[in-house]
Amino acid sequence: MNDTPYAPVIRSQADLEDVWRHLMGPLGFGGHSLWLMFVQPDGTPLPHLSQVEDCVRPPTAEEQVSFVALLRTLRGEMRKGERIVFLRSRPGRGGAGPDDLAWARSLYAACRAADVETDVVHLATDEVLVPLPMDEVLAQTA
Numbered sequence: 001m002n003d004t005p006y007a008p009v010i011r012s013q014a015d016l017e018d019v020w021r022h023l024m025g026p027l028g029f030g031g032h033s034l035w036l037m038f039v040q041p042d043g044t045p046l047p048h049l050s051q052v053e054d055c056v057r058p059p060t061a062e063e064q065v066s067f068v069a070l071l072r073t074l075r076g077e078m079r080k081g082e083r084i085v086f087l088r089s090r091p092g093r094g095g096a097g098p099d100d101l102a103w104a105r106s107l108y109a110a111c112r113a114a115d116v117e118t119d120v121v122h123l124a125t126d127e128v129l130v131p132l133p134m135d136e137v138l139a140q141t142a
Contacts, residue, residue, distance in 0.1 A: 009043040010085075013120050017131060020087050023049060024124045032056045032090040034103070039119070041081030055088065058102035064110060071114035083117035089124040096123050096132055101140055104132040 038046040104121040111118040
């Protein structure tokens with residue numbers, strides 16, 4: 001048995017995906033959630049993971065405005081170079097569907113509007129954990 005504490009450093013998308021796999025495994029979800037993790041400038045995640053439950057449908061325009069305001073508030077407390085990373089988890093099979101892509105679009109847009117650094121948004125379902133890169137998400141908008 002390994003008694004070494006889990007202490008990841010996130011310097012790449014592959015590192016972030018490995019961290020999400022560690023934190024979300026084994027896959028299987030009873031509800032729709034949005035997970036937030038703060039990553040320090042040196043790539044070390046803060047030890048607190050935040051979960052927002054009941055994130056079934058993508059945010060409305062009003063909810064998006066409120067989320068941007070929250071991110072701006074958080075930005076005021078963050079150090080230069082610190083970032084927030086996101087994962088959406090949901091029950092079901094397969095990869096990204098329209099709601100997952102809408103969630104990713106809204107997260108990328110909120111971070112841009114709030115001037116908060118982020119990395120690739122990830123999705124975890126009952127069978128897969130996949131990245132949702134911004135360029136691919138925006139390409140599937142039409």
